[in-house]
Amino acid sequence: xxTTPHEIVTHAPYVFDTPMMVSAIILVITFVGIFTEGVxxxxxxxxxxxxxxxxxxxxxxxxxxxxxxxxxxxxxNVVFLLGAMMTIVAIMIPTGGFQMIAYSIANFSKGRxxxxxxxxxxxxxxxxxxxxxxxxxxxxxxxxVLICQALRANPIPFLLAAALLSDTGxxxxxxxxxxxxxxxxxxxxxxxxxxxxxxxxxxxxxxxxVFFLKVLFKEVxxxxxxxxxxxxxxxxxxxxxxxxxxxxxxxxxxxxxxHGQLHWEAWVVSALGLTVLxxxxxxxxxxxxxxxxxxxxxxxxxxxxxxxGGVEHSHFLEFIGQFIQPFVESDLxxxxxxxxxxxxxMSAAIDNIPFTAAMIPIILGMEAQGIHVTPLWWALALxxxxxxxxxxxxxxxxxxxxxxxERLAEKxxxxxxxxxxxxxxxxxxxxMLLTLVISTIIMVAFFDFYDGKLHQ
Numbered sequence: 001x002x003t004t005p006h007e008i009v010t011h012a013p014y015v016f017d018t019p020m021m022v023s024a025i026i027l028v029i030t031f032v033g034i035f036t037e038g039v040x041x042x043x044x045x046x047x048x049x050x051x052x053x054x055x056x057x058x059x060x061x062x063x064x065x066x067x068x069x070x071x072x073x074x075x076x077n078v079v080f081l082l083g084a085m086m087t088i089v090a091i092m093i094p095t096g097g098f099q100m101i102a103y104s105i106a107n108f109s110k111g112r113x114x115x116x117x118x119x120x121x122x123x124x125x126x127x128x129x130x131x132x133x134x135x136x137x138x139x140x141x142x143x144x145v146l147i148c149q150a151l152r153a154n155p156i157p158f159l160l161a162a163a164l165l166s167d168t169g170x171x172x173x174x175x176x177x178x179x180x181x182x183x184x185x186x187x188x189x190x191x192x193x194x195x196x197x198x199x200x201x202x203x204x205x206x207x208x209x210v211f212f213l214k215v216l217f218k219e220v221x222x223x224x225x226x227x228x229x230x231x232x233x234x235x236x237x238x239x240x241x242x243x244x245x246x247x248x249x250x251x252x253x254x255x256x257x258x259h260g261q262l263h264w265e266a267w268v269v270s271a272l273g274l275t276v277l278x279x280x281x282x283x284x285x286x287x288x289x290x291x292x293x294x295x296x297x298x299x300x301x302x303x304x305x306x307x308x309g310g311v312e313h314s315h316f317l318e319f320i321g322q323f324i325q326p327f328v329e330s331d332l333x334x335x336x337x338x339x340x341x342x343x344x345x346m347s348a349a350i351d352n353i354p355f356t357a358a359m360i361p362i363i364l365g366m367e368a369q370g371i372h373v374t375p376l377w378w379a380l381a382l383x384x385x386x387x388x389x390x391x392x393x394x395x396x397x398x399x400x401x402x403x404x405x406e407r408l409a410e411k412x413x414x415x416x417x418x419x420x421x422x423x424x425x426x427x428x429x430x431x432m433l434l435t436l437v438i439s440t441i442i443m444v445a446f447f448d449f450y451d452g453k454l455h456q
Contacts, residue, residue: 016319019064023314026055030307031354035393045296048303055310064314073309074302077185077265081175082132083298084270088245089135090292091277095242100235102143106151113153114214114221117161120144121210124162125169130249130256133170133177134297137162137397141404156405156419157217163401164389164431168209171385172202174266175256178301178396179356179384181266186360187377190260197378197450201442205386205435212434216427244280248273297396304357311361318365325366332372333447336379337440343383344436348390348429356384375443375450382439390432392424 030051034044052070059065092098105123109116120140128136140162148155170176174184174194184194214221236242255262255269278286311317328335346355359380367373388395392402402419409418443450 019059019062019314020316020319022058022062023055023064023311024316026051026058027307027311027316027358030054031358034354035349043296045300045303048300048307052303052306055307059310059313065310069313070306070309073312074305075182075185077267078178078181078305079298079301080267081181081265081270082178082301083293084267084274085131085175086135086293087274087289088249088270088277089131089139090289091241091281092245093139093292095238095245096235097242097245098139099143102140102147103235106147111151111224113223116147116151117158117213117217117221118210120147120158121161121165121213124166125206128166128170129173129176130253132175133163133166134396134400136166136170137400141401145404145408153223154220155408156417156423157213157220159401159405160419160424160427161213161217163395163397164213164428165206165209166397167388167395168206168386168431168435169202171205171381172198175270177352177385177388179352180381182353182356182360183377183381184266186364189377191256191266192260194381198381201382201439202385204442205438208434208438209431212431216430241281245277248276248280301353304354308357308361311358312365317358317361321362321365321369324362325369325371328366328371328373328376332375332451333444336375336443336447336450339376340379340383340439340443341436343380344387344390344432347384347387348394348432352384352388352395356380372451372453374453375447378450379443382443383436386432386435386439389428389435390425391428392419392421394428394432398424398428 030047033040033042033047033051056065056067056070059069060067101123102120105119106116109119124136124140127139131139141159144158144162145155148158167177171180172195174180174189174191180194183189252269252273255264255272256266259266259269278289281289308317324335327338343352343355343359363373363376363380366376388398392398402424405417405419409415
């Protein structure tokens with residue numbers, strides 16, 4: 001049995017019942033399975049798919065969910081946008097353009113390691129504003145390793161910096177971080193509005209992170225590399241496709257800015273850009289690009305939406321929300337700061353995507369009760385974004401970087417090349433705390449700005 005927003009308003013307060021209990025048990029077991037992936041070694045996508053199937057079956061048995069409701073619960077805007085952007089990147093990578101950028105930056109730094117880190121971090125961040133931070137570190141991670149090997153420098157500080165700066169900078173735009181897509185789609189926040197509210201606060205946090213990294217890795221950045229230059233000539237293997245891709249991305253940026261006025265969802269812009277690029281590369285079989293799309297990540301998203309949709313239909317999240325509601329109504333600014341820090345801690349512990357998926361319906365439930373929740377959306381985005389820096393499991397980008405270093409350590413037979421959970425905690429947690437302090441100060445100082453209504 002499905003519900004409508006009107007029913008959400010008229011049926012409060014909620015009393016804990018059997019459907020709530022069933023959905024909560026499935027949610028908790030599934031999330032525990034996702035968070036303990038490193039213990040049982042079952043991929044989190046498989047765990048999420050089992051949880052989604054269980055939610056649909058038991059939801060139908062207990063009368064609070066159905067297969068039709070599960071399909072409606074999936075946020076296809078997020079799924080299609082991510083899939084299209086992944087395919088665009090798959091078209092761009094073989095051109096050699098990203099390699100050219102990375103090696104040109106390395107050459108420009110002339111062996112000054114802090115400058116190299118700052119420039120690579122800037123490039124990763126700028127690209128992650130449009131291509132999302134996960135995709136960006138997938139592109140630049142292996143390139144950073146090659147650059148450091150050519151310079152005979154320790155790659156760990158540079159890889160950590162790439163992940164930390166992309167996690168931080170990616171919070172600035174609607175498409176820069178997967179949780180942003182989820183929040184923006186649920187709250188109806190367009191590209192311009194998101195960047196207008198997040199750009200300044202994220203820039204301050206990002207600048208703080210760059211200079212804090214200089215302190216955290218001062219023993220590395222004061223060293224002189226054994227080599228300081230190498231050739232980046234002839235790396236651009238397919239100029240035609242690379243420059244066409246840059247042109248399409250430029251047009252997409254304009255359309256992202258205008259998508260609110262055009263009444264287009266963000267996925268429409270990415271789908272149009274992908275279509276143009278596929279037509280431009282008509283001599284190539286699209287299968288080779290689509291094969292590089294991370295279908296497991298997309299299935300993870302789909303499964304999460306189905307699971308949370310079941311919990312939402314059972315009214316369990318509204319049940320929880322009614323206990324949070326008085327706190328929000330009594331002091332909204334304090335509630336936002338608490339949410340930001342709680343979201344950061346939880347995201348550092350359990351990955352920011354599942355936590356975001358669980359929080360969105362709670363905030364929507366309060367909004368359906370007539371509560372002004374606009375600043376809560378910004379607090380949630382900042383919390384899950386900055387919190388991703390706290391541990392190696394805090395974001396998908398972090399997990400990729402750690403996996404990359406583990407493979408490198410095994411290949412080179414040098415365990416010191418692997419980023420351990422302890423090392424990440426030692427370097428990443430201070431960065432998380434710094435960015436949260438900066439974000440808290442700015443949000444408190446300019447709370448009226450973040451408190452403005454999203455839709456007039």
